[in-house]
Amino acid sequence: MKSDPDEDLLLSIAEEVMKCLSRYRFFEKLDDALSPIDSSQVPRKCSSSYEISEQILLALGFTPTDTADIFGVLKYKSAGCACEILFNVAESSRFRETYWRNRARQLGHEFSSFPKHD
Numbered sequence: 001m002k003s004d005p006d007e008d009l010l011l012s013i014a015e016e017v018m019k020c021l022s023r024y025r026f027f028e029k030l031d032d033a034l035s036p037i038d039s040s041q042v043p044r045k046c047s048s049s050y051e052i053s054e055q056i057l058l059a060l061g062f063t064p065t066d067t068a069d070i071f072g073v074l075k076y077k078s079a080g081c082a083c084e085i086l087f088n089v090a091e092s093s094r095f096r097e098t099y100w101r102n103r104a105r106q107l108g109h110e111f112s113s114f115p116k117h118d
């Protein structure tokens with residue numbers, strides 16, 4: 001295991017790393033993996049690690065040194081795994097929309113099951 005890059009370095013590279021990730025459409029690709037547009041595709045399950053993210057980044061041509069910095073920045077932004085990246089870092093994602101749509105449905109169900117007075 002590599003040690004985490006130090007915080008000053010992370011702060012100084014964070015903005016550029018984020019720009020780079022959006023330019024390479026990393027968030028869209030991660031979203032596609034966890035919440036595919038094509039419903040015939042099986043969504044990948046987050047393994048509570050950077051596993052899926054790392055595969056995507058390496059496929060995009062990032063080196064293992066790059067990914068160490070990228071994950072340092074993501075961790076700093078409170079994203080410790082694929083779903084947290086889509087929740088806490090990506091500006092928008094289908095994954096997050098679907099989560100809240102289901103959540104709203106659940107809450108609606110709970111509200112409607114409250115005992116009613118008449």
Ligand SMILES: [Zn+2]
Pocket residue numbers: 046047048049081082083084
């Ligand atoms: Zn996760």
